[in-house]
Amino acid sequence: MDKIFDFILRVGTIDRRWIFLIIGLAVLLPLFFPLGLPIRATIATQKVYDAVEALEENSKVLISFEYGPSTKPEIHPMAIGLLKHLFTNGHKVYVTCLWPDGQFMADDALEEVAEEEFNLTYGEDYVILGFRPGNEAVVKGMVSNIRKLYTTDARGTLVDDIPLMKNINKVADFDFIFSASAGYPGTIEWVQYASDPTGVPLSTGTTSIMVNDIMPMVNSGQVKGILAGMPGAAEYEALIGSPGIGTSGMDAQSIAHLVIVLFIVFGNITYFIEVQRSKKY
Amino acid sequence: MLKDKEFWLVAGGLSLAFILYWLLGHPLLNEERIVMLLVIVIMSANLIYYTRFAKKGGEIFLREIPGLKAVEEAVGRSTEMGKSVLYVPGIMDMDQVETVAGVIILGHVSKMTSRYETSLNVPVSRSIVMKAARETVREAYTMEGRPDLFQDDMVHYLTDDQFAYAAGVNGIMVREKPAACLYMGKFFAESLILAETGNSIGAIQIAGTASQSQIPFFVTACDYTLIGEEFFAASAYLSQSPELMGGLKGQDMMKAGVTAAIILSLFMRVLFDLGLIKWNIISILTVQ
Amino acid sequence: MLWKRQIPILIATVVGLSTLFGWFIDHPTIESFVNDDATQWYDILASFAIFLGALNLMKLQGKKVLKQQSGWQYSLFAIGGFLFAIVAGFIYKGNDAVDWGVHVTSKGTLFKWMFEYIFTPLSATMFALLAFFVASASYRAFRVRNLEATLLLVSGIIIMVGRVPLGSSISSWFIMYLLVLIASITVNIKFKDKKITFGTLLSGVLIVTIWGSLLGWPPDQPGLFYLPVLQDWIYNNPNVAGARAIMIGIGLGIFATSIRYILGVEKSYIGE
Numbered sequence: 001m002d003k004i005f006d007f008i009l010r011v012g013t014i015d016r017r018w019i020f021l022i023i024g025l026a027v028l029l030p031l032f033f034p035l036g037l038p039i040r041a042t043i044a045t046q047k048v049y050d051a052v053e054a055l056e057e058n059s060k061v062l063i064s065f066e067y068g069p070s071t072k073p074e075i076h077p078m079a080i081g082l083l084k085h086l087f088t089n090g091h092k093v094y095v096t097c098l099w100p101d102g103q104f105m106a107d108d109a110l111e112e113v114a115e116e117e118f119n120l121t122y123g124e125d126y127v128i129l130g131f132r133p134g135n136e137a138v139v140k141g142m143v144s145n146i147r148k149l150y151t152t153d154a155r156g157t158l159v160d161d162i163p164l165m166k167n168i169n170k171v172a173d174f175d176f177i178f179s180a181s182a183g184y185p186g187t188i189e190w191v192q193y194a195s196d197p198t199g200v201p202l203s204t205g206t207t208s209i210m211v212n213d214i215m216p217m218v219n220s221g222q223v224k225g226i227l228a229g230m231p232g233a234a235e236y237e238a239l240i241g242s243p244g245i246g247t248s249g250m251d252a253q254s255i256a257h258l259v260i261v262l263f264i265v266f267g268n269i270t271y272f273i274e275v276q277r278s279k280k281y
Numbered sequence: 282m283l284k285d286k287e288f289w290l291v292a293g294g295l296s297l298a299f300i301l302y303w304l305l306g307h308p309l310l311n312e313e314r315i316v317m318l319l320v321i322v323i324m325s326a327n328l329i330y331y332t333r334f335a336k337k338g339g340e341i342f343l344r345e346i347p348g349l350k351a352v353e354e355a356v357g358r359s360t361e362m363g364k365s366v367l368y369v370p371g372i373m374d375m376d377q378v379e380t381v382a383g384v385i386i387l388g389h390v391s392k393m394t395s396r397y398e399t400s401l402n403v404p405v406s407r408s409i410v411m412k413a414a415r416e417t418v419r420e421a422y423t424m425e426g427r428p429d430l431f432q433d434d435m436v437h438y439l440t441d442d443q444f445a446y447a448a449g450v451n452g453i454m455v456r457e458k459p460a461a462c463l464y465m466g467k468f469f470a471e472s473l474i475l476a477e478t479g480n481s482i483g484a485i486q487i488a489g490t491a492s493q494s495q496i497p498f499f500v501t502a503c504d505y506t507l508i509g510e511e512f513f514a515a516s517a518y519l520s521q522s523p524e525l526m527g528g529l530k531g532q533d534m535m536k537a538g539v540t541a542a543i544i545l546s547l548f549m550r551v552l553f554d555l556g557l558i559k560w561n562i563i564s565i566l567t568v569q
Numbered sequence: 570m571l572w573k574r575q576i577p578i579l580i581a582t583v584v585g586l587s588t589l590f591g592w593f594i595d596h597p598t599i600e601s602f603v604n605d606d607a608t609q610w611y612d613i614l615a616s617f618a619i620f621l622g623a624l625n626l627m628k629l630q631g632k633k634v635l636k637q638q639s640g641w642q643y644s645l646f647a648i649g650g651f652l653f654a655i656v657a658g659f660i661y662k663g664n665d666a667v668d669w670g671v672h673v674t675s676k677g678t679l680f681k682w683m684f685e686y687i688f689t690p691l692s693a694t695m696f697a698l699l700a701f702f703v704a705s706a707s708y709r710a711f712r713v714r715n716l717e718a719t720l721l722l723v724s725g726i727i728i729m730v731g732r733v734p735l736g737s738s739i740s741s742w743f744i745m746y747l748l749v750l751i752a753s754i755t756v757n758i759k760f761k762d763k764k765i766t767f768g769t770l771l772s773g774v775l776i777v778t779i780w781g782s783l784l785g786w787p788p789d790q791p792g793l794f795y796l797p798v799l800q801d802w803i804y805n806n807p808n809v810a811g812a813r814a815i816m817i818g819i820g821l822g823i824f825a826t827s828i829r830y831i832l833g834v835e836k837s838y839i840g841e
Contacts, residue, residue: 016481016705016708019701019704019705019708020701020704020705023700023701023704024701027700037733037734037735037737037738038734038737038738039734039737040734040737040797042797042801043801068692069684069688069689069690069692069693070443070444070470070692070693070695070696071470071696072689072693073693103674104674104681104684104685107674133612133616134608134609134612135608135612136608137604137605137608137609137612140604140605140608141604141605143604144601144604144605154671154674155671156668156670156671183469183470184373184469207470208732209470209494209495210494211804212493212494212808212809212812213493213494213812213816215804215805215808215809215812216809216812216813216816219805219809228732231732231733231734234734250733250734251734253733254733254734254735254736255735256700256704257729257730257732257733257735258730258735259704260703260704260707260708260729261726261729261730263704263707263708264707264708264711264722264725264726266708267708267709267711267712268711268712268713268722271712271713272713309594309595309596310593310594310595311592311593311594311595314592314593315593317593318590318593321589324824324825324828325828325832328825328828328829329832332834374615376608376611376615378823378826378827378830379823381826381830381838382826384837384838385835385837385838388837405622407615407618407622408615408618408619408620408621408622408623408625409614409615409618411621411622411625412618412621413838413839416839417837417838417839434629437625437626437629438621438622438623438625438626439626440626441619441622442692444691444692444695444696445691445692445695447695448691448695452643456639456640470696470699471695473699473702473703473706474695474698474699474702476706477702477705477706480706480709491819491822491823493812493815493816493819496815498706501706501707501710502706502710508815509815509818509819509822510818510819510821510822512822513822513823513825513826514822516835516837520837524834525829525834525835528825528829528834528835529825531825532821532822532825535821535824535825536817536818536821539817539821
C-alpha cells in the first residue's frame, strides 16, 4: 500500500506541462473523433428561443456584436444560430458593433448566413451599421437618435438611402435587441441604457465567465434568457435544428471538463495521503 | 474642511434653496427620479457626516485586511531578493472607478518601493493611465525624498488590446521574474493568464478587483485577494487618513441602510401581494 | 500648485456634479450633455492620448534595440508589428476598389488580411491558454481543507460536469451509487469497523437498487441527483444570491468612491 501511495505522491508532483499536454489531447481528440453526446437545452436558452419565436413576422431586430477573435469560438456560433433563426422566421436584421473587432465578426457571420445560405439582399433584409467609438455613449446615442450617430453604414452608404432604415430613428423603433457580448461594453450597458428605459425586450449571449454577472438580470426578467458560452450556443443550435460549430465543440468541452474533474479528485487524493503521512510522522 | 458653523450654513442654505425650488413648481426636474435624488442626497450626507466625524478625531475601527497587510511584506520580499515589484493597474481606462482606485494604491506602493529602494515596473494598457500613474509614482518618490530613484520608464505603455497586453505582461514576468506581482484594477478574462504565470515564476501575488467574475480566478491563483469593497477600502487602509476612513465608515452604514431597506421592501411587498395594503413599494423603488 | 491641485479638483467636482445631478434635469441640452457629450469628451481625449502611449512604446523598444539590451530581438517584432499596422491602416490599402475608412473591413485589403491571419490567431491562442491554466489552477487549488473548500469543490465539480452534454448522459442512479460509496468510505474512516462499513454499503446499494427498479431507472429522476438539474439549481440560487450580494457591495463601493472623488475628499489620483 505504501508503494502505491508513494507512486501517487510522485505523480502528484508532476510538472504542470504534463497537465497541459493531457488537457490538449482531451480537447483535440474529440474534435477528430466526435462522440455525438446528446444536447439538452437549459431553461435560460429556451427563454431566448421562445423570445425569438414570439416575434411577429417582419420584426425589426437589432443585434449588437461585442466580441472579438479571442471569444469567437464561444459567441460566433450563437450569433450564427440566431441569424439563421431570425432569417428563417422572416425578420429584418440591423447590426451594430460596440467593439471594433465586432464589425469583423459581424461581416463574417452575415456573409456566411445572409449571403451564402439565405441569399438575402443587403439594405432590404439586413444592414450593418458598423462600429462607433464611445462605449455606452453609443447606446445612449442610439436610444435618442440613431441618425445622429450613424450617417453612413459600415459600407459607406448613407443611412438615409438604405430602404431598411426607413422609420428607424431610435432604439424604441426596434422590436427586439440581442447582445452578443464578451465584456465591456456589452449586455449590461444595453440593459441599463436601452432595454430598461425603452421597454424593448432584450436577450443576450455571453461568454461562460460573464454569465454570473448577467444571471441576476435574467432572473429579474430584465433580460429574456441567456445563451451561456459554447454550451448555450450548442443548445440553441439544437433548438433551431441546425448543428454547427457550437455542437461540434461540446464533445471536446465535455471531455476536457471530465479530465479537469479527474485531476481535482487525484489532487485531493494526494493531499489526503500527505496529510495522513504528516500526522503519522 | 469647513468648520461646523460654516458647514451647517452651507447645508442649510442648499436645503432652503431646494425647498424654495420645489415650492415654486420645481421646473425642469424629472419627478420620476425624485426618489433616486433623495437616496443620493441621503447617502452623500451620510458619507460627509462620517468624514467630518473622523476628521474631528472620532475613532473609526477598521478590521484587518490580510491582503493589504501583505503589500508591505511583498515589497520587502522583493527588496531582499533583489528583484522588482510588478504592478498591473488593470486593463481599463481612467474613466473606470476601479482604475482610479488602482492608481491610488500604486501611489502607496511607490512610497514603499522608494523607501526600500526596490525597482518598480508598471506596464499599462492605456495612455491616460500611463500619464496619471507616472505622476502618482513621481509624487510618491518625491514625497519620500527619493526623486533620484524615479525614472519615467518605470511606468510604460504596452498596448490597448486585452490579450496582447496579457502577453506583454507575461513576457515581462517570465524574463524579469519579479518577486512580487500586484494586480489592482479592472480585469477581464486575462486575469487567470496573468495570475497563473505569476504563480509559475514563484512570485508573491496580491490582487484587488471589483470585477466580480474575475474574483474567483484571483482567489484561486493569488496569495491574497481584495474582494470588491476591500479593494476600494485599500486607499483608506494604506494611508490611514481620517477623511478616507470616515468615508469607509459611511460606506458601511450605507450598506446597513440598504440591507434594512431590502428587508423592509420585502416585507411590504409580501403585504401587497397578500392584499393587506394597496401600495406597491416596487413602483417607487423602480428607477425610470 | 494651482494648476496641479486646485484646478484638477475643481474640474472633477464641477463635471462630476453636473453629470450626476444633470440626470435629474428634464432639459434637452443638459440631457444631451449627460448622455452623450460628457462621455464623448473623454473618448476624444483618450483617442488623442494614444499618441503618447505609442511614442512611449516606440521609444522603449527602440532603446532596447539600439543598446542591444537583453531580449532586444523581441523588440524588433514589436517595432515591426507597429509599423506594419501603420502601413496597412494608413498607407497601403491593397484593394484600390474600396475607399479609405471602409478598407479596414473590406475584402482583399492588407488590413483585413492582417486581422484574419495574424491578429485573429494570436488573440485566439492567448484566450485558449485559459483552458490549460484553468486545469493547472484547479489541480493546485481545489483541496478539501475545510467545510467551505469542500462545498466549493463539490459545487464546482457539479457545475463543470452538469453544464456540458456529458452531465446529462450521466444517470442520476450512477450518482446515487457513487454517493453510497463515498458514504461507506466516510463511515469506514470514522468508525473503522468492517461490519458497520459493509452494512452501510449493502443497505445503500439495496435501497438504490430497489428504488431504481420500482421507478424503471429513468436517467433524470430523482431530479436531486441529476447533474444538469442540480447544476441549474446551484447556478440560479446560491450562486446568484452570492453574486447579487457582491454586486450590491461593489455598487455601493463605486458610489462612495465616486462621491469622494467628486467632493474632493480623495485627491491621491493627482498625487498628494
